[in-house]
Amino acid sequence: xxxxxxxxxxxxxxxxxxxxxxxxxxxxxxxxxxxxxxxxxxxxxxxxxxxxxxxxxxxxxxxxxxxxxxxxxxxxxxxxxxxxxxxxxxxxxxxxxxxxxxxxxxxxxxxxxxxxxxxxxxxxxxxxxxxxxxxxxxxxxxxxxxxxxxxxxxxxxxxxxxxxxxxxx
Numbered sequence: 039x040x041x042x043x044x045x046x047x048x049x050x051x052x053x054x055x056x057x058x059x060x061x062x063x064x065x066x067x068x069x070x071x072x073x074x075x076x077x078x079x080x081x082x083x084x085x086x087x088x089x090x091x092x093x094x095x096x097x098x099x100x101x102x103x104x105x106x107x108x109x110x111x112x113x114x115x116x117x118x119x120x121x122x123x124x125x126x127x128x129x130x131x132x133x134x135x136x137x138x139x140x141x142x143x144x145x146x147x148x149x150x151x152x153x154x155x156x157x158x159x160x161x162x163x164x165x166x167x168x169x170x171x172x173x174x175x176x177x178x179x180x181x182x183x184x185x186x187x188x189x190x191x192x193x194x195x196x197x198x199x200x201x202x203x204x205x206x207x
Contacts, residue, residue, distance in 0.1 A: 093127075093195060093197075094197035094198060097127050097129075097189050099123065100125050100127065101122060101123070101132070101187060103118060103119070103185060103187060103200060104119040105202070105205075106119070108175040109175075109204055109205075110204060110205050110206060110207035111181050111182055111205075111207065112207045114179070114181060115178060115179050115180065115181065116181055116182045116185070116204065117159065117175055117177050117178070117207075118134070118175065118176055118178070118204070119173055119174070119175040119176075120168065120174060120175075120187055122167070122171065122173065123170075125170070126170055127191070129167055129189055129190075129191065130148060130149070130167075130190045130191055130192055131146060131147050131151075131167055131189075131190040132146075132147045132188065132190060133145075133146055133187070133189075133196055134146075134176070134178070134185065134187050134188075135185065135186040136178055136182030136184070136185055137182050137183070137185075141180075143155070143180050143182065145178065147165050147176065148190075149167045150164060150165070150166065151164070152165065155178060155179045155180060156177070156179070157176070157177045158174065158175070159174070159175035159176070183203060184201065184204065185201065185202060185204055186199040186200070188200075
């Protein structure tokens with residue numbers, strides 16, 4: 039609000055009105071800054087997490103541990119047959135965890151690679167992962183009566199594991 043002072047021949051402004059305008063402008067700037075932060079940081083982060091979850095969701099029930107004569111353990115080693123279902127997806131390898139009452143071992147199995155303490159059922163040191171619809175048996179040089187197998191996808195993304203008890207041989 040403007041006031042004319044006749045003694046000094048000047049206009050005066052009341053400071054109360056100006057404070058409210060400045061506060062409103064500051065609140066608008068704060069809101070715009072918060073929206074920019076959300077749009078620039080949080081939305082890409084959430085989108086990335088959703089893409090990761092989508093990749094893992096596609097491989098649910100596509101890896102299985104085949105129970106039978108090729109999946110068992112004894113006092114010195116463990117054999118596990120891992121089967122891949124018929125759905126096509128980029129499988130880079132497996133993360134296998136063997137456990138017993140006193141210890142636990144974790145192995146990473148990649149295609150055409152060697153991993154200490156793991157052999158193919160045939161005795162080969164070069165490990166292979168199953169093709170679509172196929173299965174391979176792996177021999178671990180440690181004993182375990184409980185196994186967990188998690189698929190490893192491109193970018194070393196490890197998805198939810200499947201776990202089962204293993205019978206003795």
